[in-house]
Amino acid sequence: xxxxxxxxxxxxxxxxxxxxxxxxxxxxxxxxxxxxxxxxxxxxxxxxxxxxxxxxxxxxxxxxxxxxxxxxxxxxxxxxxxxxxxxxxxxxxxxxxxxxxxxxxxxxxxxxxxxxxxxxxxxxxxxxxxxxxxxxxxxxxxxxxxxxxxxxxxxx
Amino acid sequence: xxxxxxxxxxxxxxxxxxxxxxxxxxxxxxxxxxxxxxxxxxxxxxxxxxxxxxxxxxxxxxxxxxxxxxxxxxxxxxxxxxxxxxxxxxxxxxxxxxxxxxxxxxxxxxxx
Numbered sequence: 281x282x283x284x285x286x287x288x289x290x291x292x293x294x295x296x297x298x299x300x301x302x303x304x305x306x307x308x309x310x311x312x313x314x315x316x317x318x319x320x321x322x323x324x325x326x327x328x329x330x331x332x333x334x335x336x337x338x339x340x341x342x343x344x345x346x347x348x349x350x351x352x353x354x355x356x357x358x359x360x361x362x363x364x365x366x367x368x369x370x371x372x373x374x375x376x377x378x379x380x381x382x383x384x385x386x387x388x389x390x391x392x393x394x395x396x397x398x399x400x401x402x403x404x405x406x407x408x409x410x411x412x413x414x415x416x417x418x419x420x421x422x423x424x425x426x427x428x429x430x431x432x433x434x435x436x
Numbered sequence: 437x438x439x440x441x442x443x444x445x446x447x448x449x450x451x452x453x454x455x456x457x458x459x460x461x462x463x464x465x466x467x468x469x470x471x472x473x474x475x476x477x478x479x480x481x482x483x484x485x486x487x488x489x490x491x492x493x494x495x496x497x498x499x500x501x502x503x504x505x506x507x508x509x510x511x512x513x514x515x516x517x518x519x520x521x522x523x524x525x526x527x528x529x530x531x532x533x534x535x536x537x538x539x540x541x542x543x544x545x546x547x548x
Contacts, residue, residue, distance in 0.1 A: 314460050314461050315461050316461075317459065317460055317461050318457055318459060318461050318462075336521075339489065339490075340489075340490055340521045341521075343489070343490045344490050344491075344492060344525070347457075347459055347460070347490070347492045348492055348493055351459075351460040351492065351493075351494060355460075396529060397529060397530045402530055402531070402533070402534065403500055403504060403534060404497075404500070405497040405498065405500050405501040406493070406494070406497050407493075408493035408496055408497065408529050409492070409493040409494075411493075411528075411529065412492075412493055412525065412528065412529070415528045416528075
């Protein structure tokens with residue numbers, strides 16, 4: 281049985297030149313277990329809603345990209361090693377929602393992932409996760425090691 | 437989240453409703469329901485997404501692999517009830533070219 285997920289929500293006041301804004305930071309440590317993905321996504325989405333993220337964004341785009349990033353981290357990053365964890369950090373700011381997902385794996389080169397819409401791959405049963413993230417998020421970045429992804433969803 | 441299975445006896449179509457999400461954590465449940473029905477002799481399938489929140493790439497993948505298997509056995513799997521968000525996932529991945537997508541489960545059943 282999966283242990284309950286621990287969610288830490290921190291509210292941080294951020295002063296900017298033209299005034300002051302509030303950034304809400306949501307931290308979640310997720311076990312390496314695919315059964316935990318849905319609960320993790322739900323928890324983060326609910327806290328994002330409570331922090332003012334528009335319902336459609338929290339209901340759909342954010343859920344899909346976070347689900348994909350967690351599934352990749354568990355399967356290809358941590359390779360199902362249950363001694364490892366996946367760390368999620370979400371920053372909800374006035375202009376954007378930024379989702380960071382980091383696994384404890386060796387990392388990968390995101391430029392080597394083939395296009396799943398190519399005619400010879402269109403009927404493959406896997407390989408669409410990163411493609412969907414790139415299509416749905418406004419900006420996607422990786423760290424140099426390739427074990428952490430940052431997905432930015434603009435709120436404008 | 438759960439899957440509901442009903443059979444339209446008139447048209448001999450199995451209609452599977454996805455209530456909640458179709459994602460990496462539950463895709464095998466859908467696969468099992470369809471494969472069990474295939475083993476029992478069913479060949480016509482509709483997956484109804486009217487009550488679905490979101491689908492991830494694993495969910496899309498299981499639909500692709502099931503559709504291939506069903507077609508190999510002379511049947512077909514059709515999709516219905518996709519809202520605009522869900523339809524976008526199929527369009528982005530060009531999977532809308534692989535599936536017959538109908539507005540409602542009733543239409544999809546009637547079209548068999």
